[in-house]
Amino acid sequence: MATEKRFKYVILGGGVAAGYAAREFAKQGVKPGELAIISKEQVAPYERPALSKGYLFPHNAARLPGFHTCVGSAGERLLPEWYSDKGIELILSTEIVKADLASKTLTSSDGATFTYETLLIATGSSVIKLTDFGVQGAEANNILYLRDIVDADKLVAAMQAKKDGKAVVVGGGYIGLELSAALKTNNFDVTMVYPEPWCMPRLFTAGLANFYEGYYANKGINIVKGTVAVGFDADTNGDVTAVKLRNESVLEADIVIVGVGGRPLINLFKGQVAEEKGGLKTDAFFETSVPGVYAIGDVAAFPLKLYNETRRVEHVDHARKSAEQAVKAIKAKESGESLAEYDYLPYFYSRSFDIAWQFYGDNVGDDVLFGDNDPTVAKPKFGTYWVKDGKVVGVFLEGGSAEENQAIAKVARAQPPVADVDALKKEGLDFAAKV
Ligand code: FAD
Known part of the structure; x- marks a missing residue:
């Protein structure tokens, strides 16, 4: 007989x-049996x-239980026993x-x-698959995606x-970018293919991309731009053997990894909760249009106070912080206390090979490249300020120390005025150090 369970x-x-929300519940006080996490994954x-980074190292690869939440923010590691x-x-x-919000x-x-x-x-989100668009041959073996640990294990098995x-x-x-680096480090002959004029166009300017594309090329990664995969060949076992491109060239392939974006998973709530920006609309406490129903992480479309607009943010830092804010709000409501509105500074990072960058704020307005973005330098350190309405609103930095990264975060939050863009370019990172 099907089971029925009841939780507060x-x-x-x-x-x-989910992991960060559970930790916050424990901090705020939760009685045994009050809280449950329901997940389709097999693990806590x-x-x-970690899945696109340490998990794919050829040696000493990260494995669970090593990277359960909340180690990523230097917190306690929540093993299954903790729960x-x-x-x-x-x-x-x-x-x-099925989710019936009326009957809870x-x-x-x-x-x-x-x-x-x-x-x-x-x-969270699900990956967009080429099979969703009926791309010819896209169901062949070893055409892989990466969202969860099952996908990561498939990739590890395919690499072996x-x-x-x-x-x-x-x-x-x-x-x-991260997966190309991982495959190269595992001694694969790697080709990247994308339709845009340069990589990561949602964040990178041409100047920033110039460094990363040059750096990857120096590592031996081939880059084919301005075209897309339109079909795949497979052998008699069904294993992929080639990628056919719109520009009519063909690339041999033993493994194909597709990273073309994600979609927030909100279908269960269609017609029951207000939506915005492709996600579930919330207030500054992550409560949706349905009282008692909160949305956190990738699915939340929340008021981003700093920019006075509703945004969805698909990054880990926001997943952590939105979870903490929602649990604090739930508990504050219960005790009749008040809580400050969520006041988030967008933050995103990536690492590959021996390079690492951080970005804070908003990448709108005019971009001002500073530092040396020559892809051949031994220890690269360069970045970009975004200036809008005479104020610095966003900062990107490659190769920053902990202190320097803190300084750029401070700039993005404080939005200092800039009178002279040429002087800002010349000052570079020193400008951030003074704010
Ligand atoms: P998720 O962590 O995706 O969790 C969603 C959970 O819900 C999953 O367990 C899923 O199985 C479960 N679920 C979904 N539907 C159902 C259902 N119907 N029933 C039961 N369970 C369900 N961000 C950065 O800022 N920096 C990075 O370097 C970075 N690297 C990344 C690398 C990879 C490979 C991926 C996939 C993402 C990366 N991100 C990075 C993004 C970041 O991980 C996400 O923004 C974050 O995980 C969002 O947290 P979430 O809890 O909203 O969703």
Whole structure:
């Protein structure tokens, strides 16, 4: 018979936001049996960014339990035992297929039901697949995507099966860049393909991309720009052998990795919750249009106070902080206390090979490149300020020390005025140090 369980609080989803929400619940006080996490993954929440970085190292690769939340922000590592010690129920390998917010009931694929008083939606994103668009041959073996640990294990297995082979990475975003580096480090012959004029165009300017493309080329990665994959060939086993491009060239491939973006997972709530910007609209406490239902992490479209507009942010720092804010808000409501509005400074980072960058703020307005972005320098340090309405609103820095990264964060938050853009370019990082 299908089971029925009742909780005071349910977190739907078992990713980054879920792990940080559980920690905050424990901090604020939660009684045994009050809280459950329901996740379709088989494992307790973990730091997802590790999957495209340490998880793919050829030696001493990161493995669970090493990167369960909340180690990514230097916090306590929440092992499965932590949840049981706190009386938090981890309901794993359980996919919710129906959410009825009117009756406060979730139903799983095997018919179990879960009722709640307060729900936190933390379902994150799913990857966009080439099969979604009917790309010819896209169902071949070894055409891979990366969102969760099952995907990462498939990639590790494929790298072992096709040792020293040829890899094609479709997509020039940060996933494409990080995975190209991982494949190269694992001794694959790597080609990246993307339609844009340069990599990561959503954040990188031409000047920034010039460094990364040059750096990758120096590492032996081939880059094919301005075209897309339109089909794939496979052998008699169904394994991919080639990628056909719109420009009519063909790339041999033993592994193809596709990183062309994601979509927030909000289908379960269609017609029940107000939406905006492709996500679930929330207030500054992450409560949705349905009282008692909160949305955190990738799915939340929240008021970004600093820019006075609604945004969705698909980055790990926001997943952590939105989770903490929502739990604080739930607890403050219960005790009748007040809580300050969420006041987020967008922050995003990436690492590959031995380079690492951080970005804070908003990349709008005029961009001012500073430092030496020559891809051949031994220890690169350069960046970009974005200046809008005479103020610095965003800063990117490659190769910054902890102190320098703190300084650029401060600039993006303070938005200091800039009278002379040429002087800012000349001053470079010294400008940030003075703010
Ligand atoms: P997720 O962490 O994706 O968790 C969602 C959870 O919900 C998953 O456990 C999923 O299985 C579960 N779920 C979904 N639907 C259901 C359902 N119906 N029933 C049950 N469970 C369900 N960000 C950065 O800032 N820097 C980085 O370097 C970086 N690297 C990344 C590398 C990779 C490979 C990926 C995939 C993402 C990376 N990100 C990075 C983005 C960051 O990881 C996400 O923004 C973050 O994980 C969002 O947290 P979340 O809790 O909203 O969603």
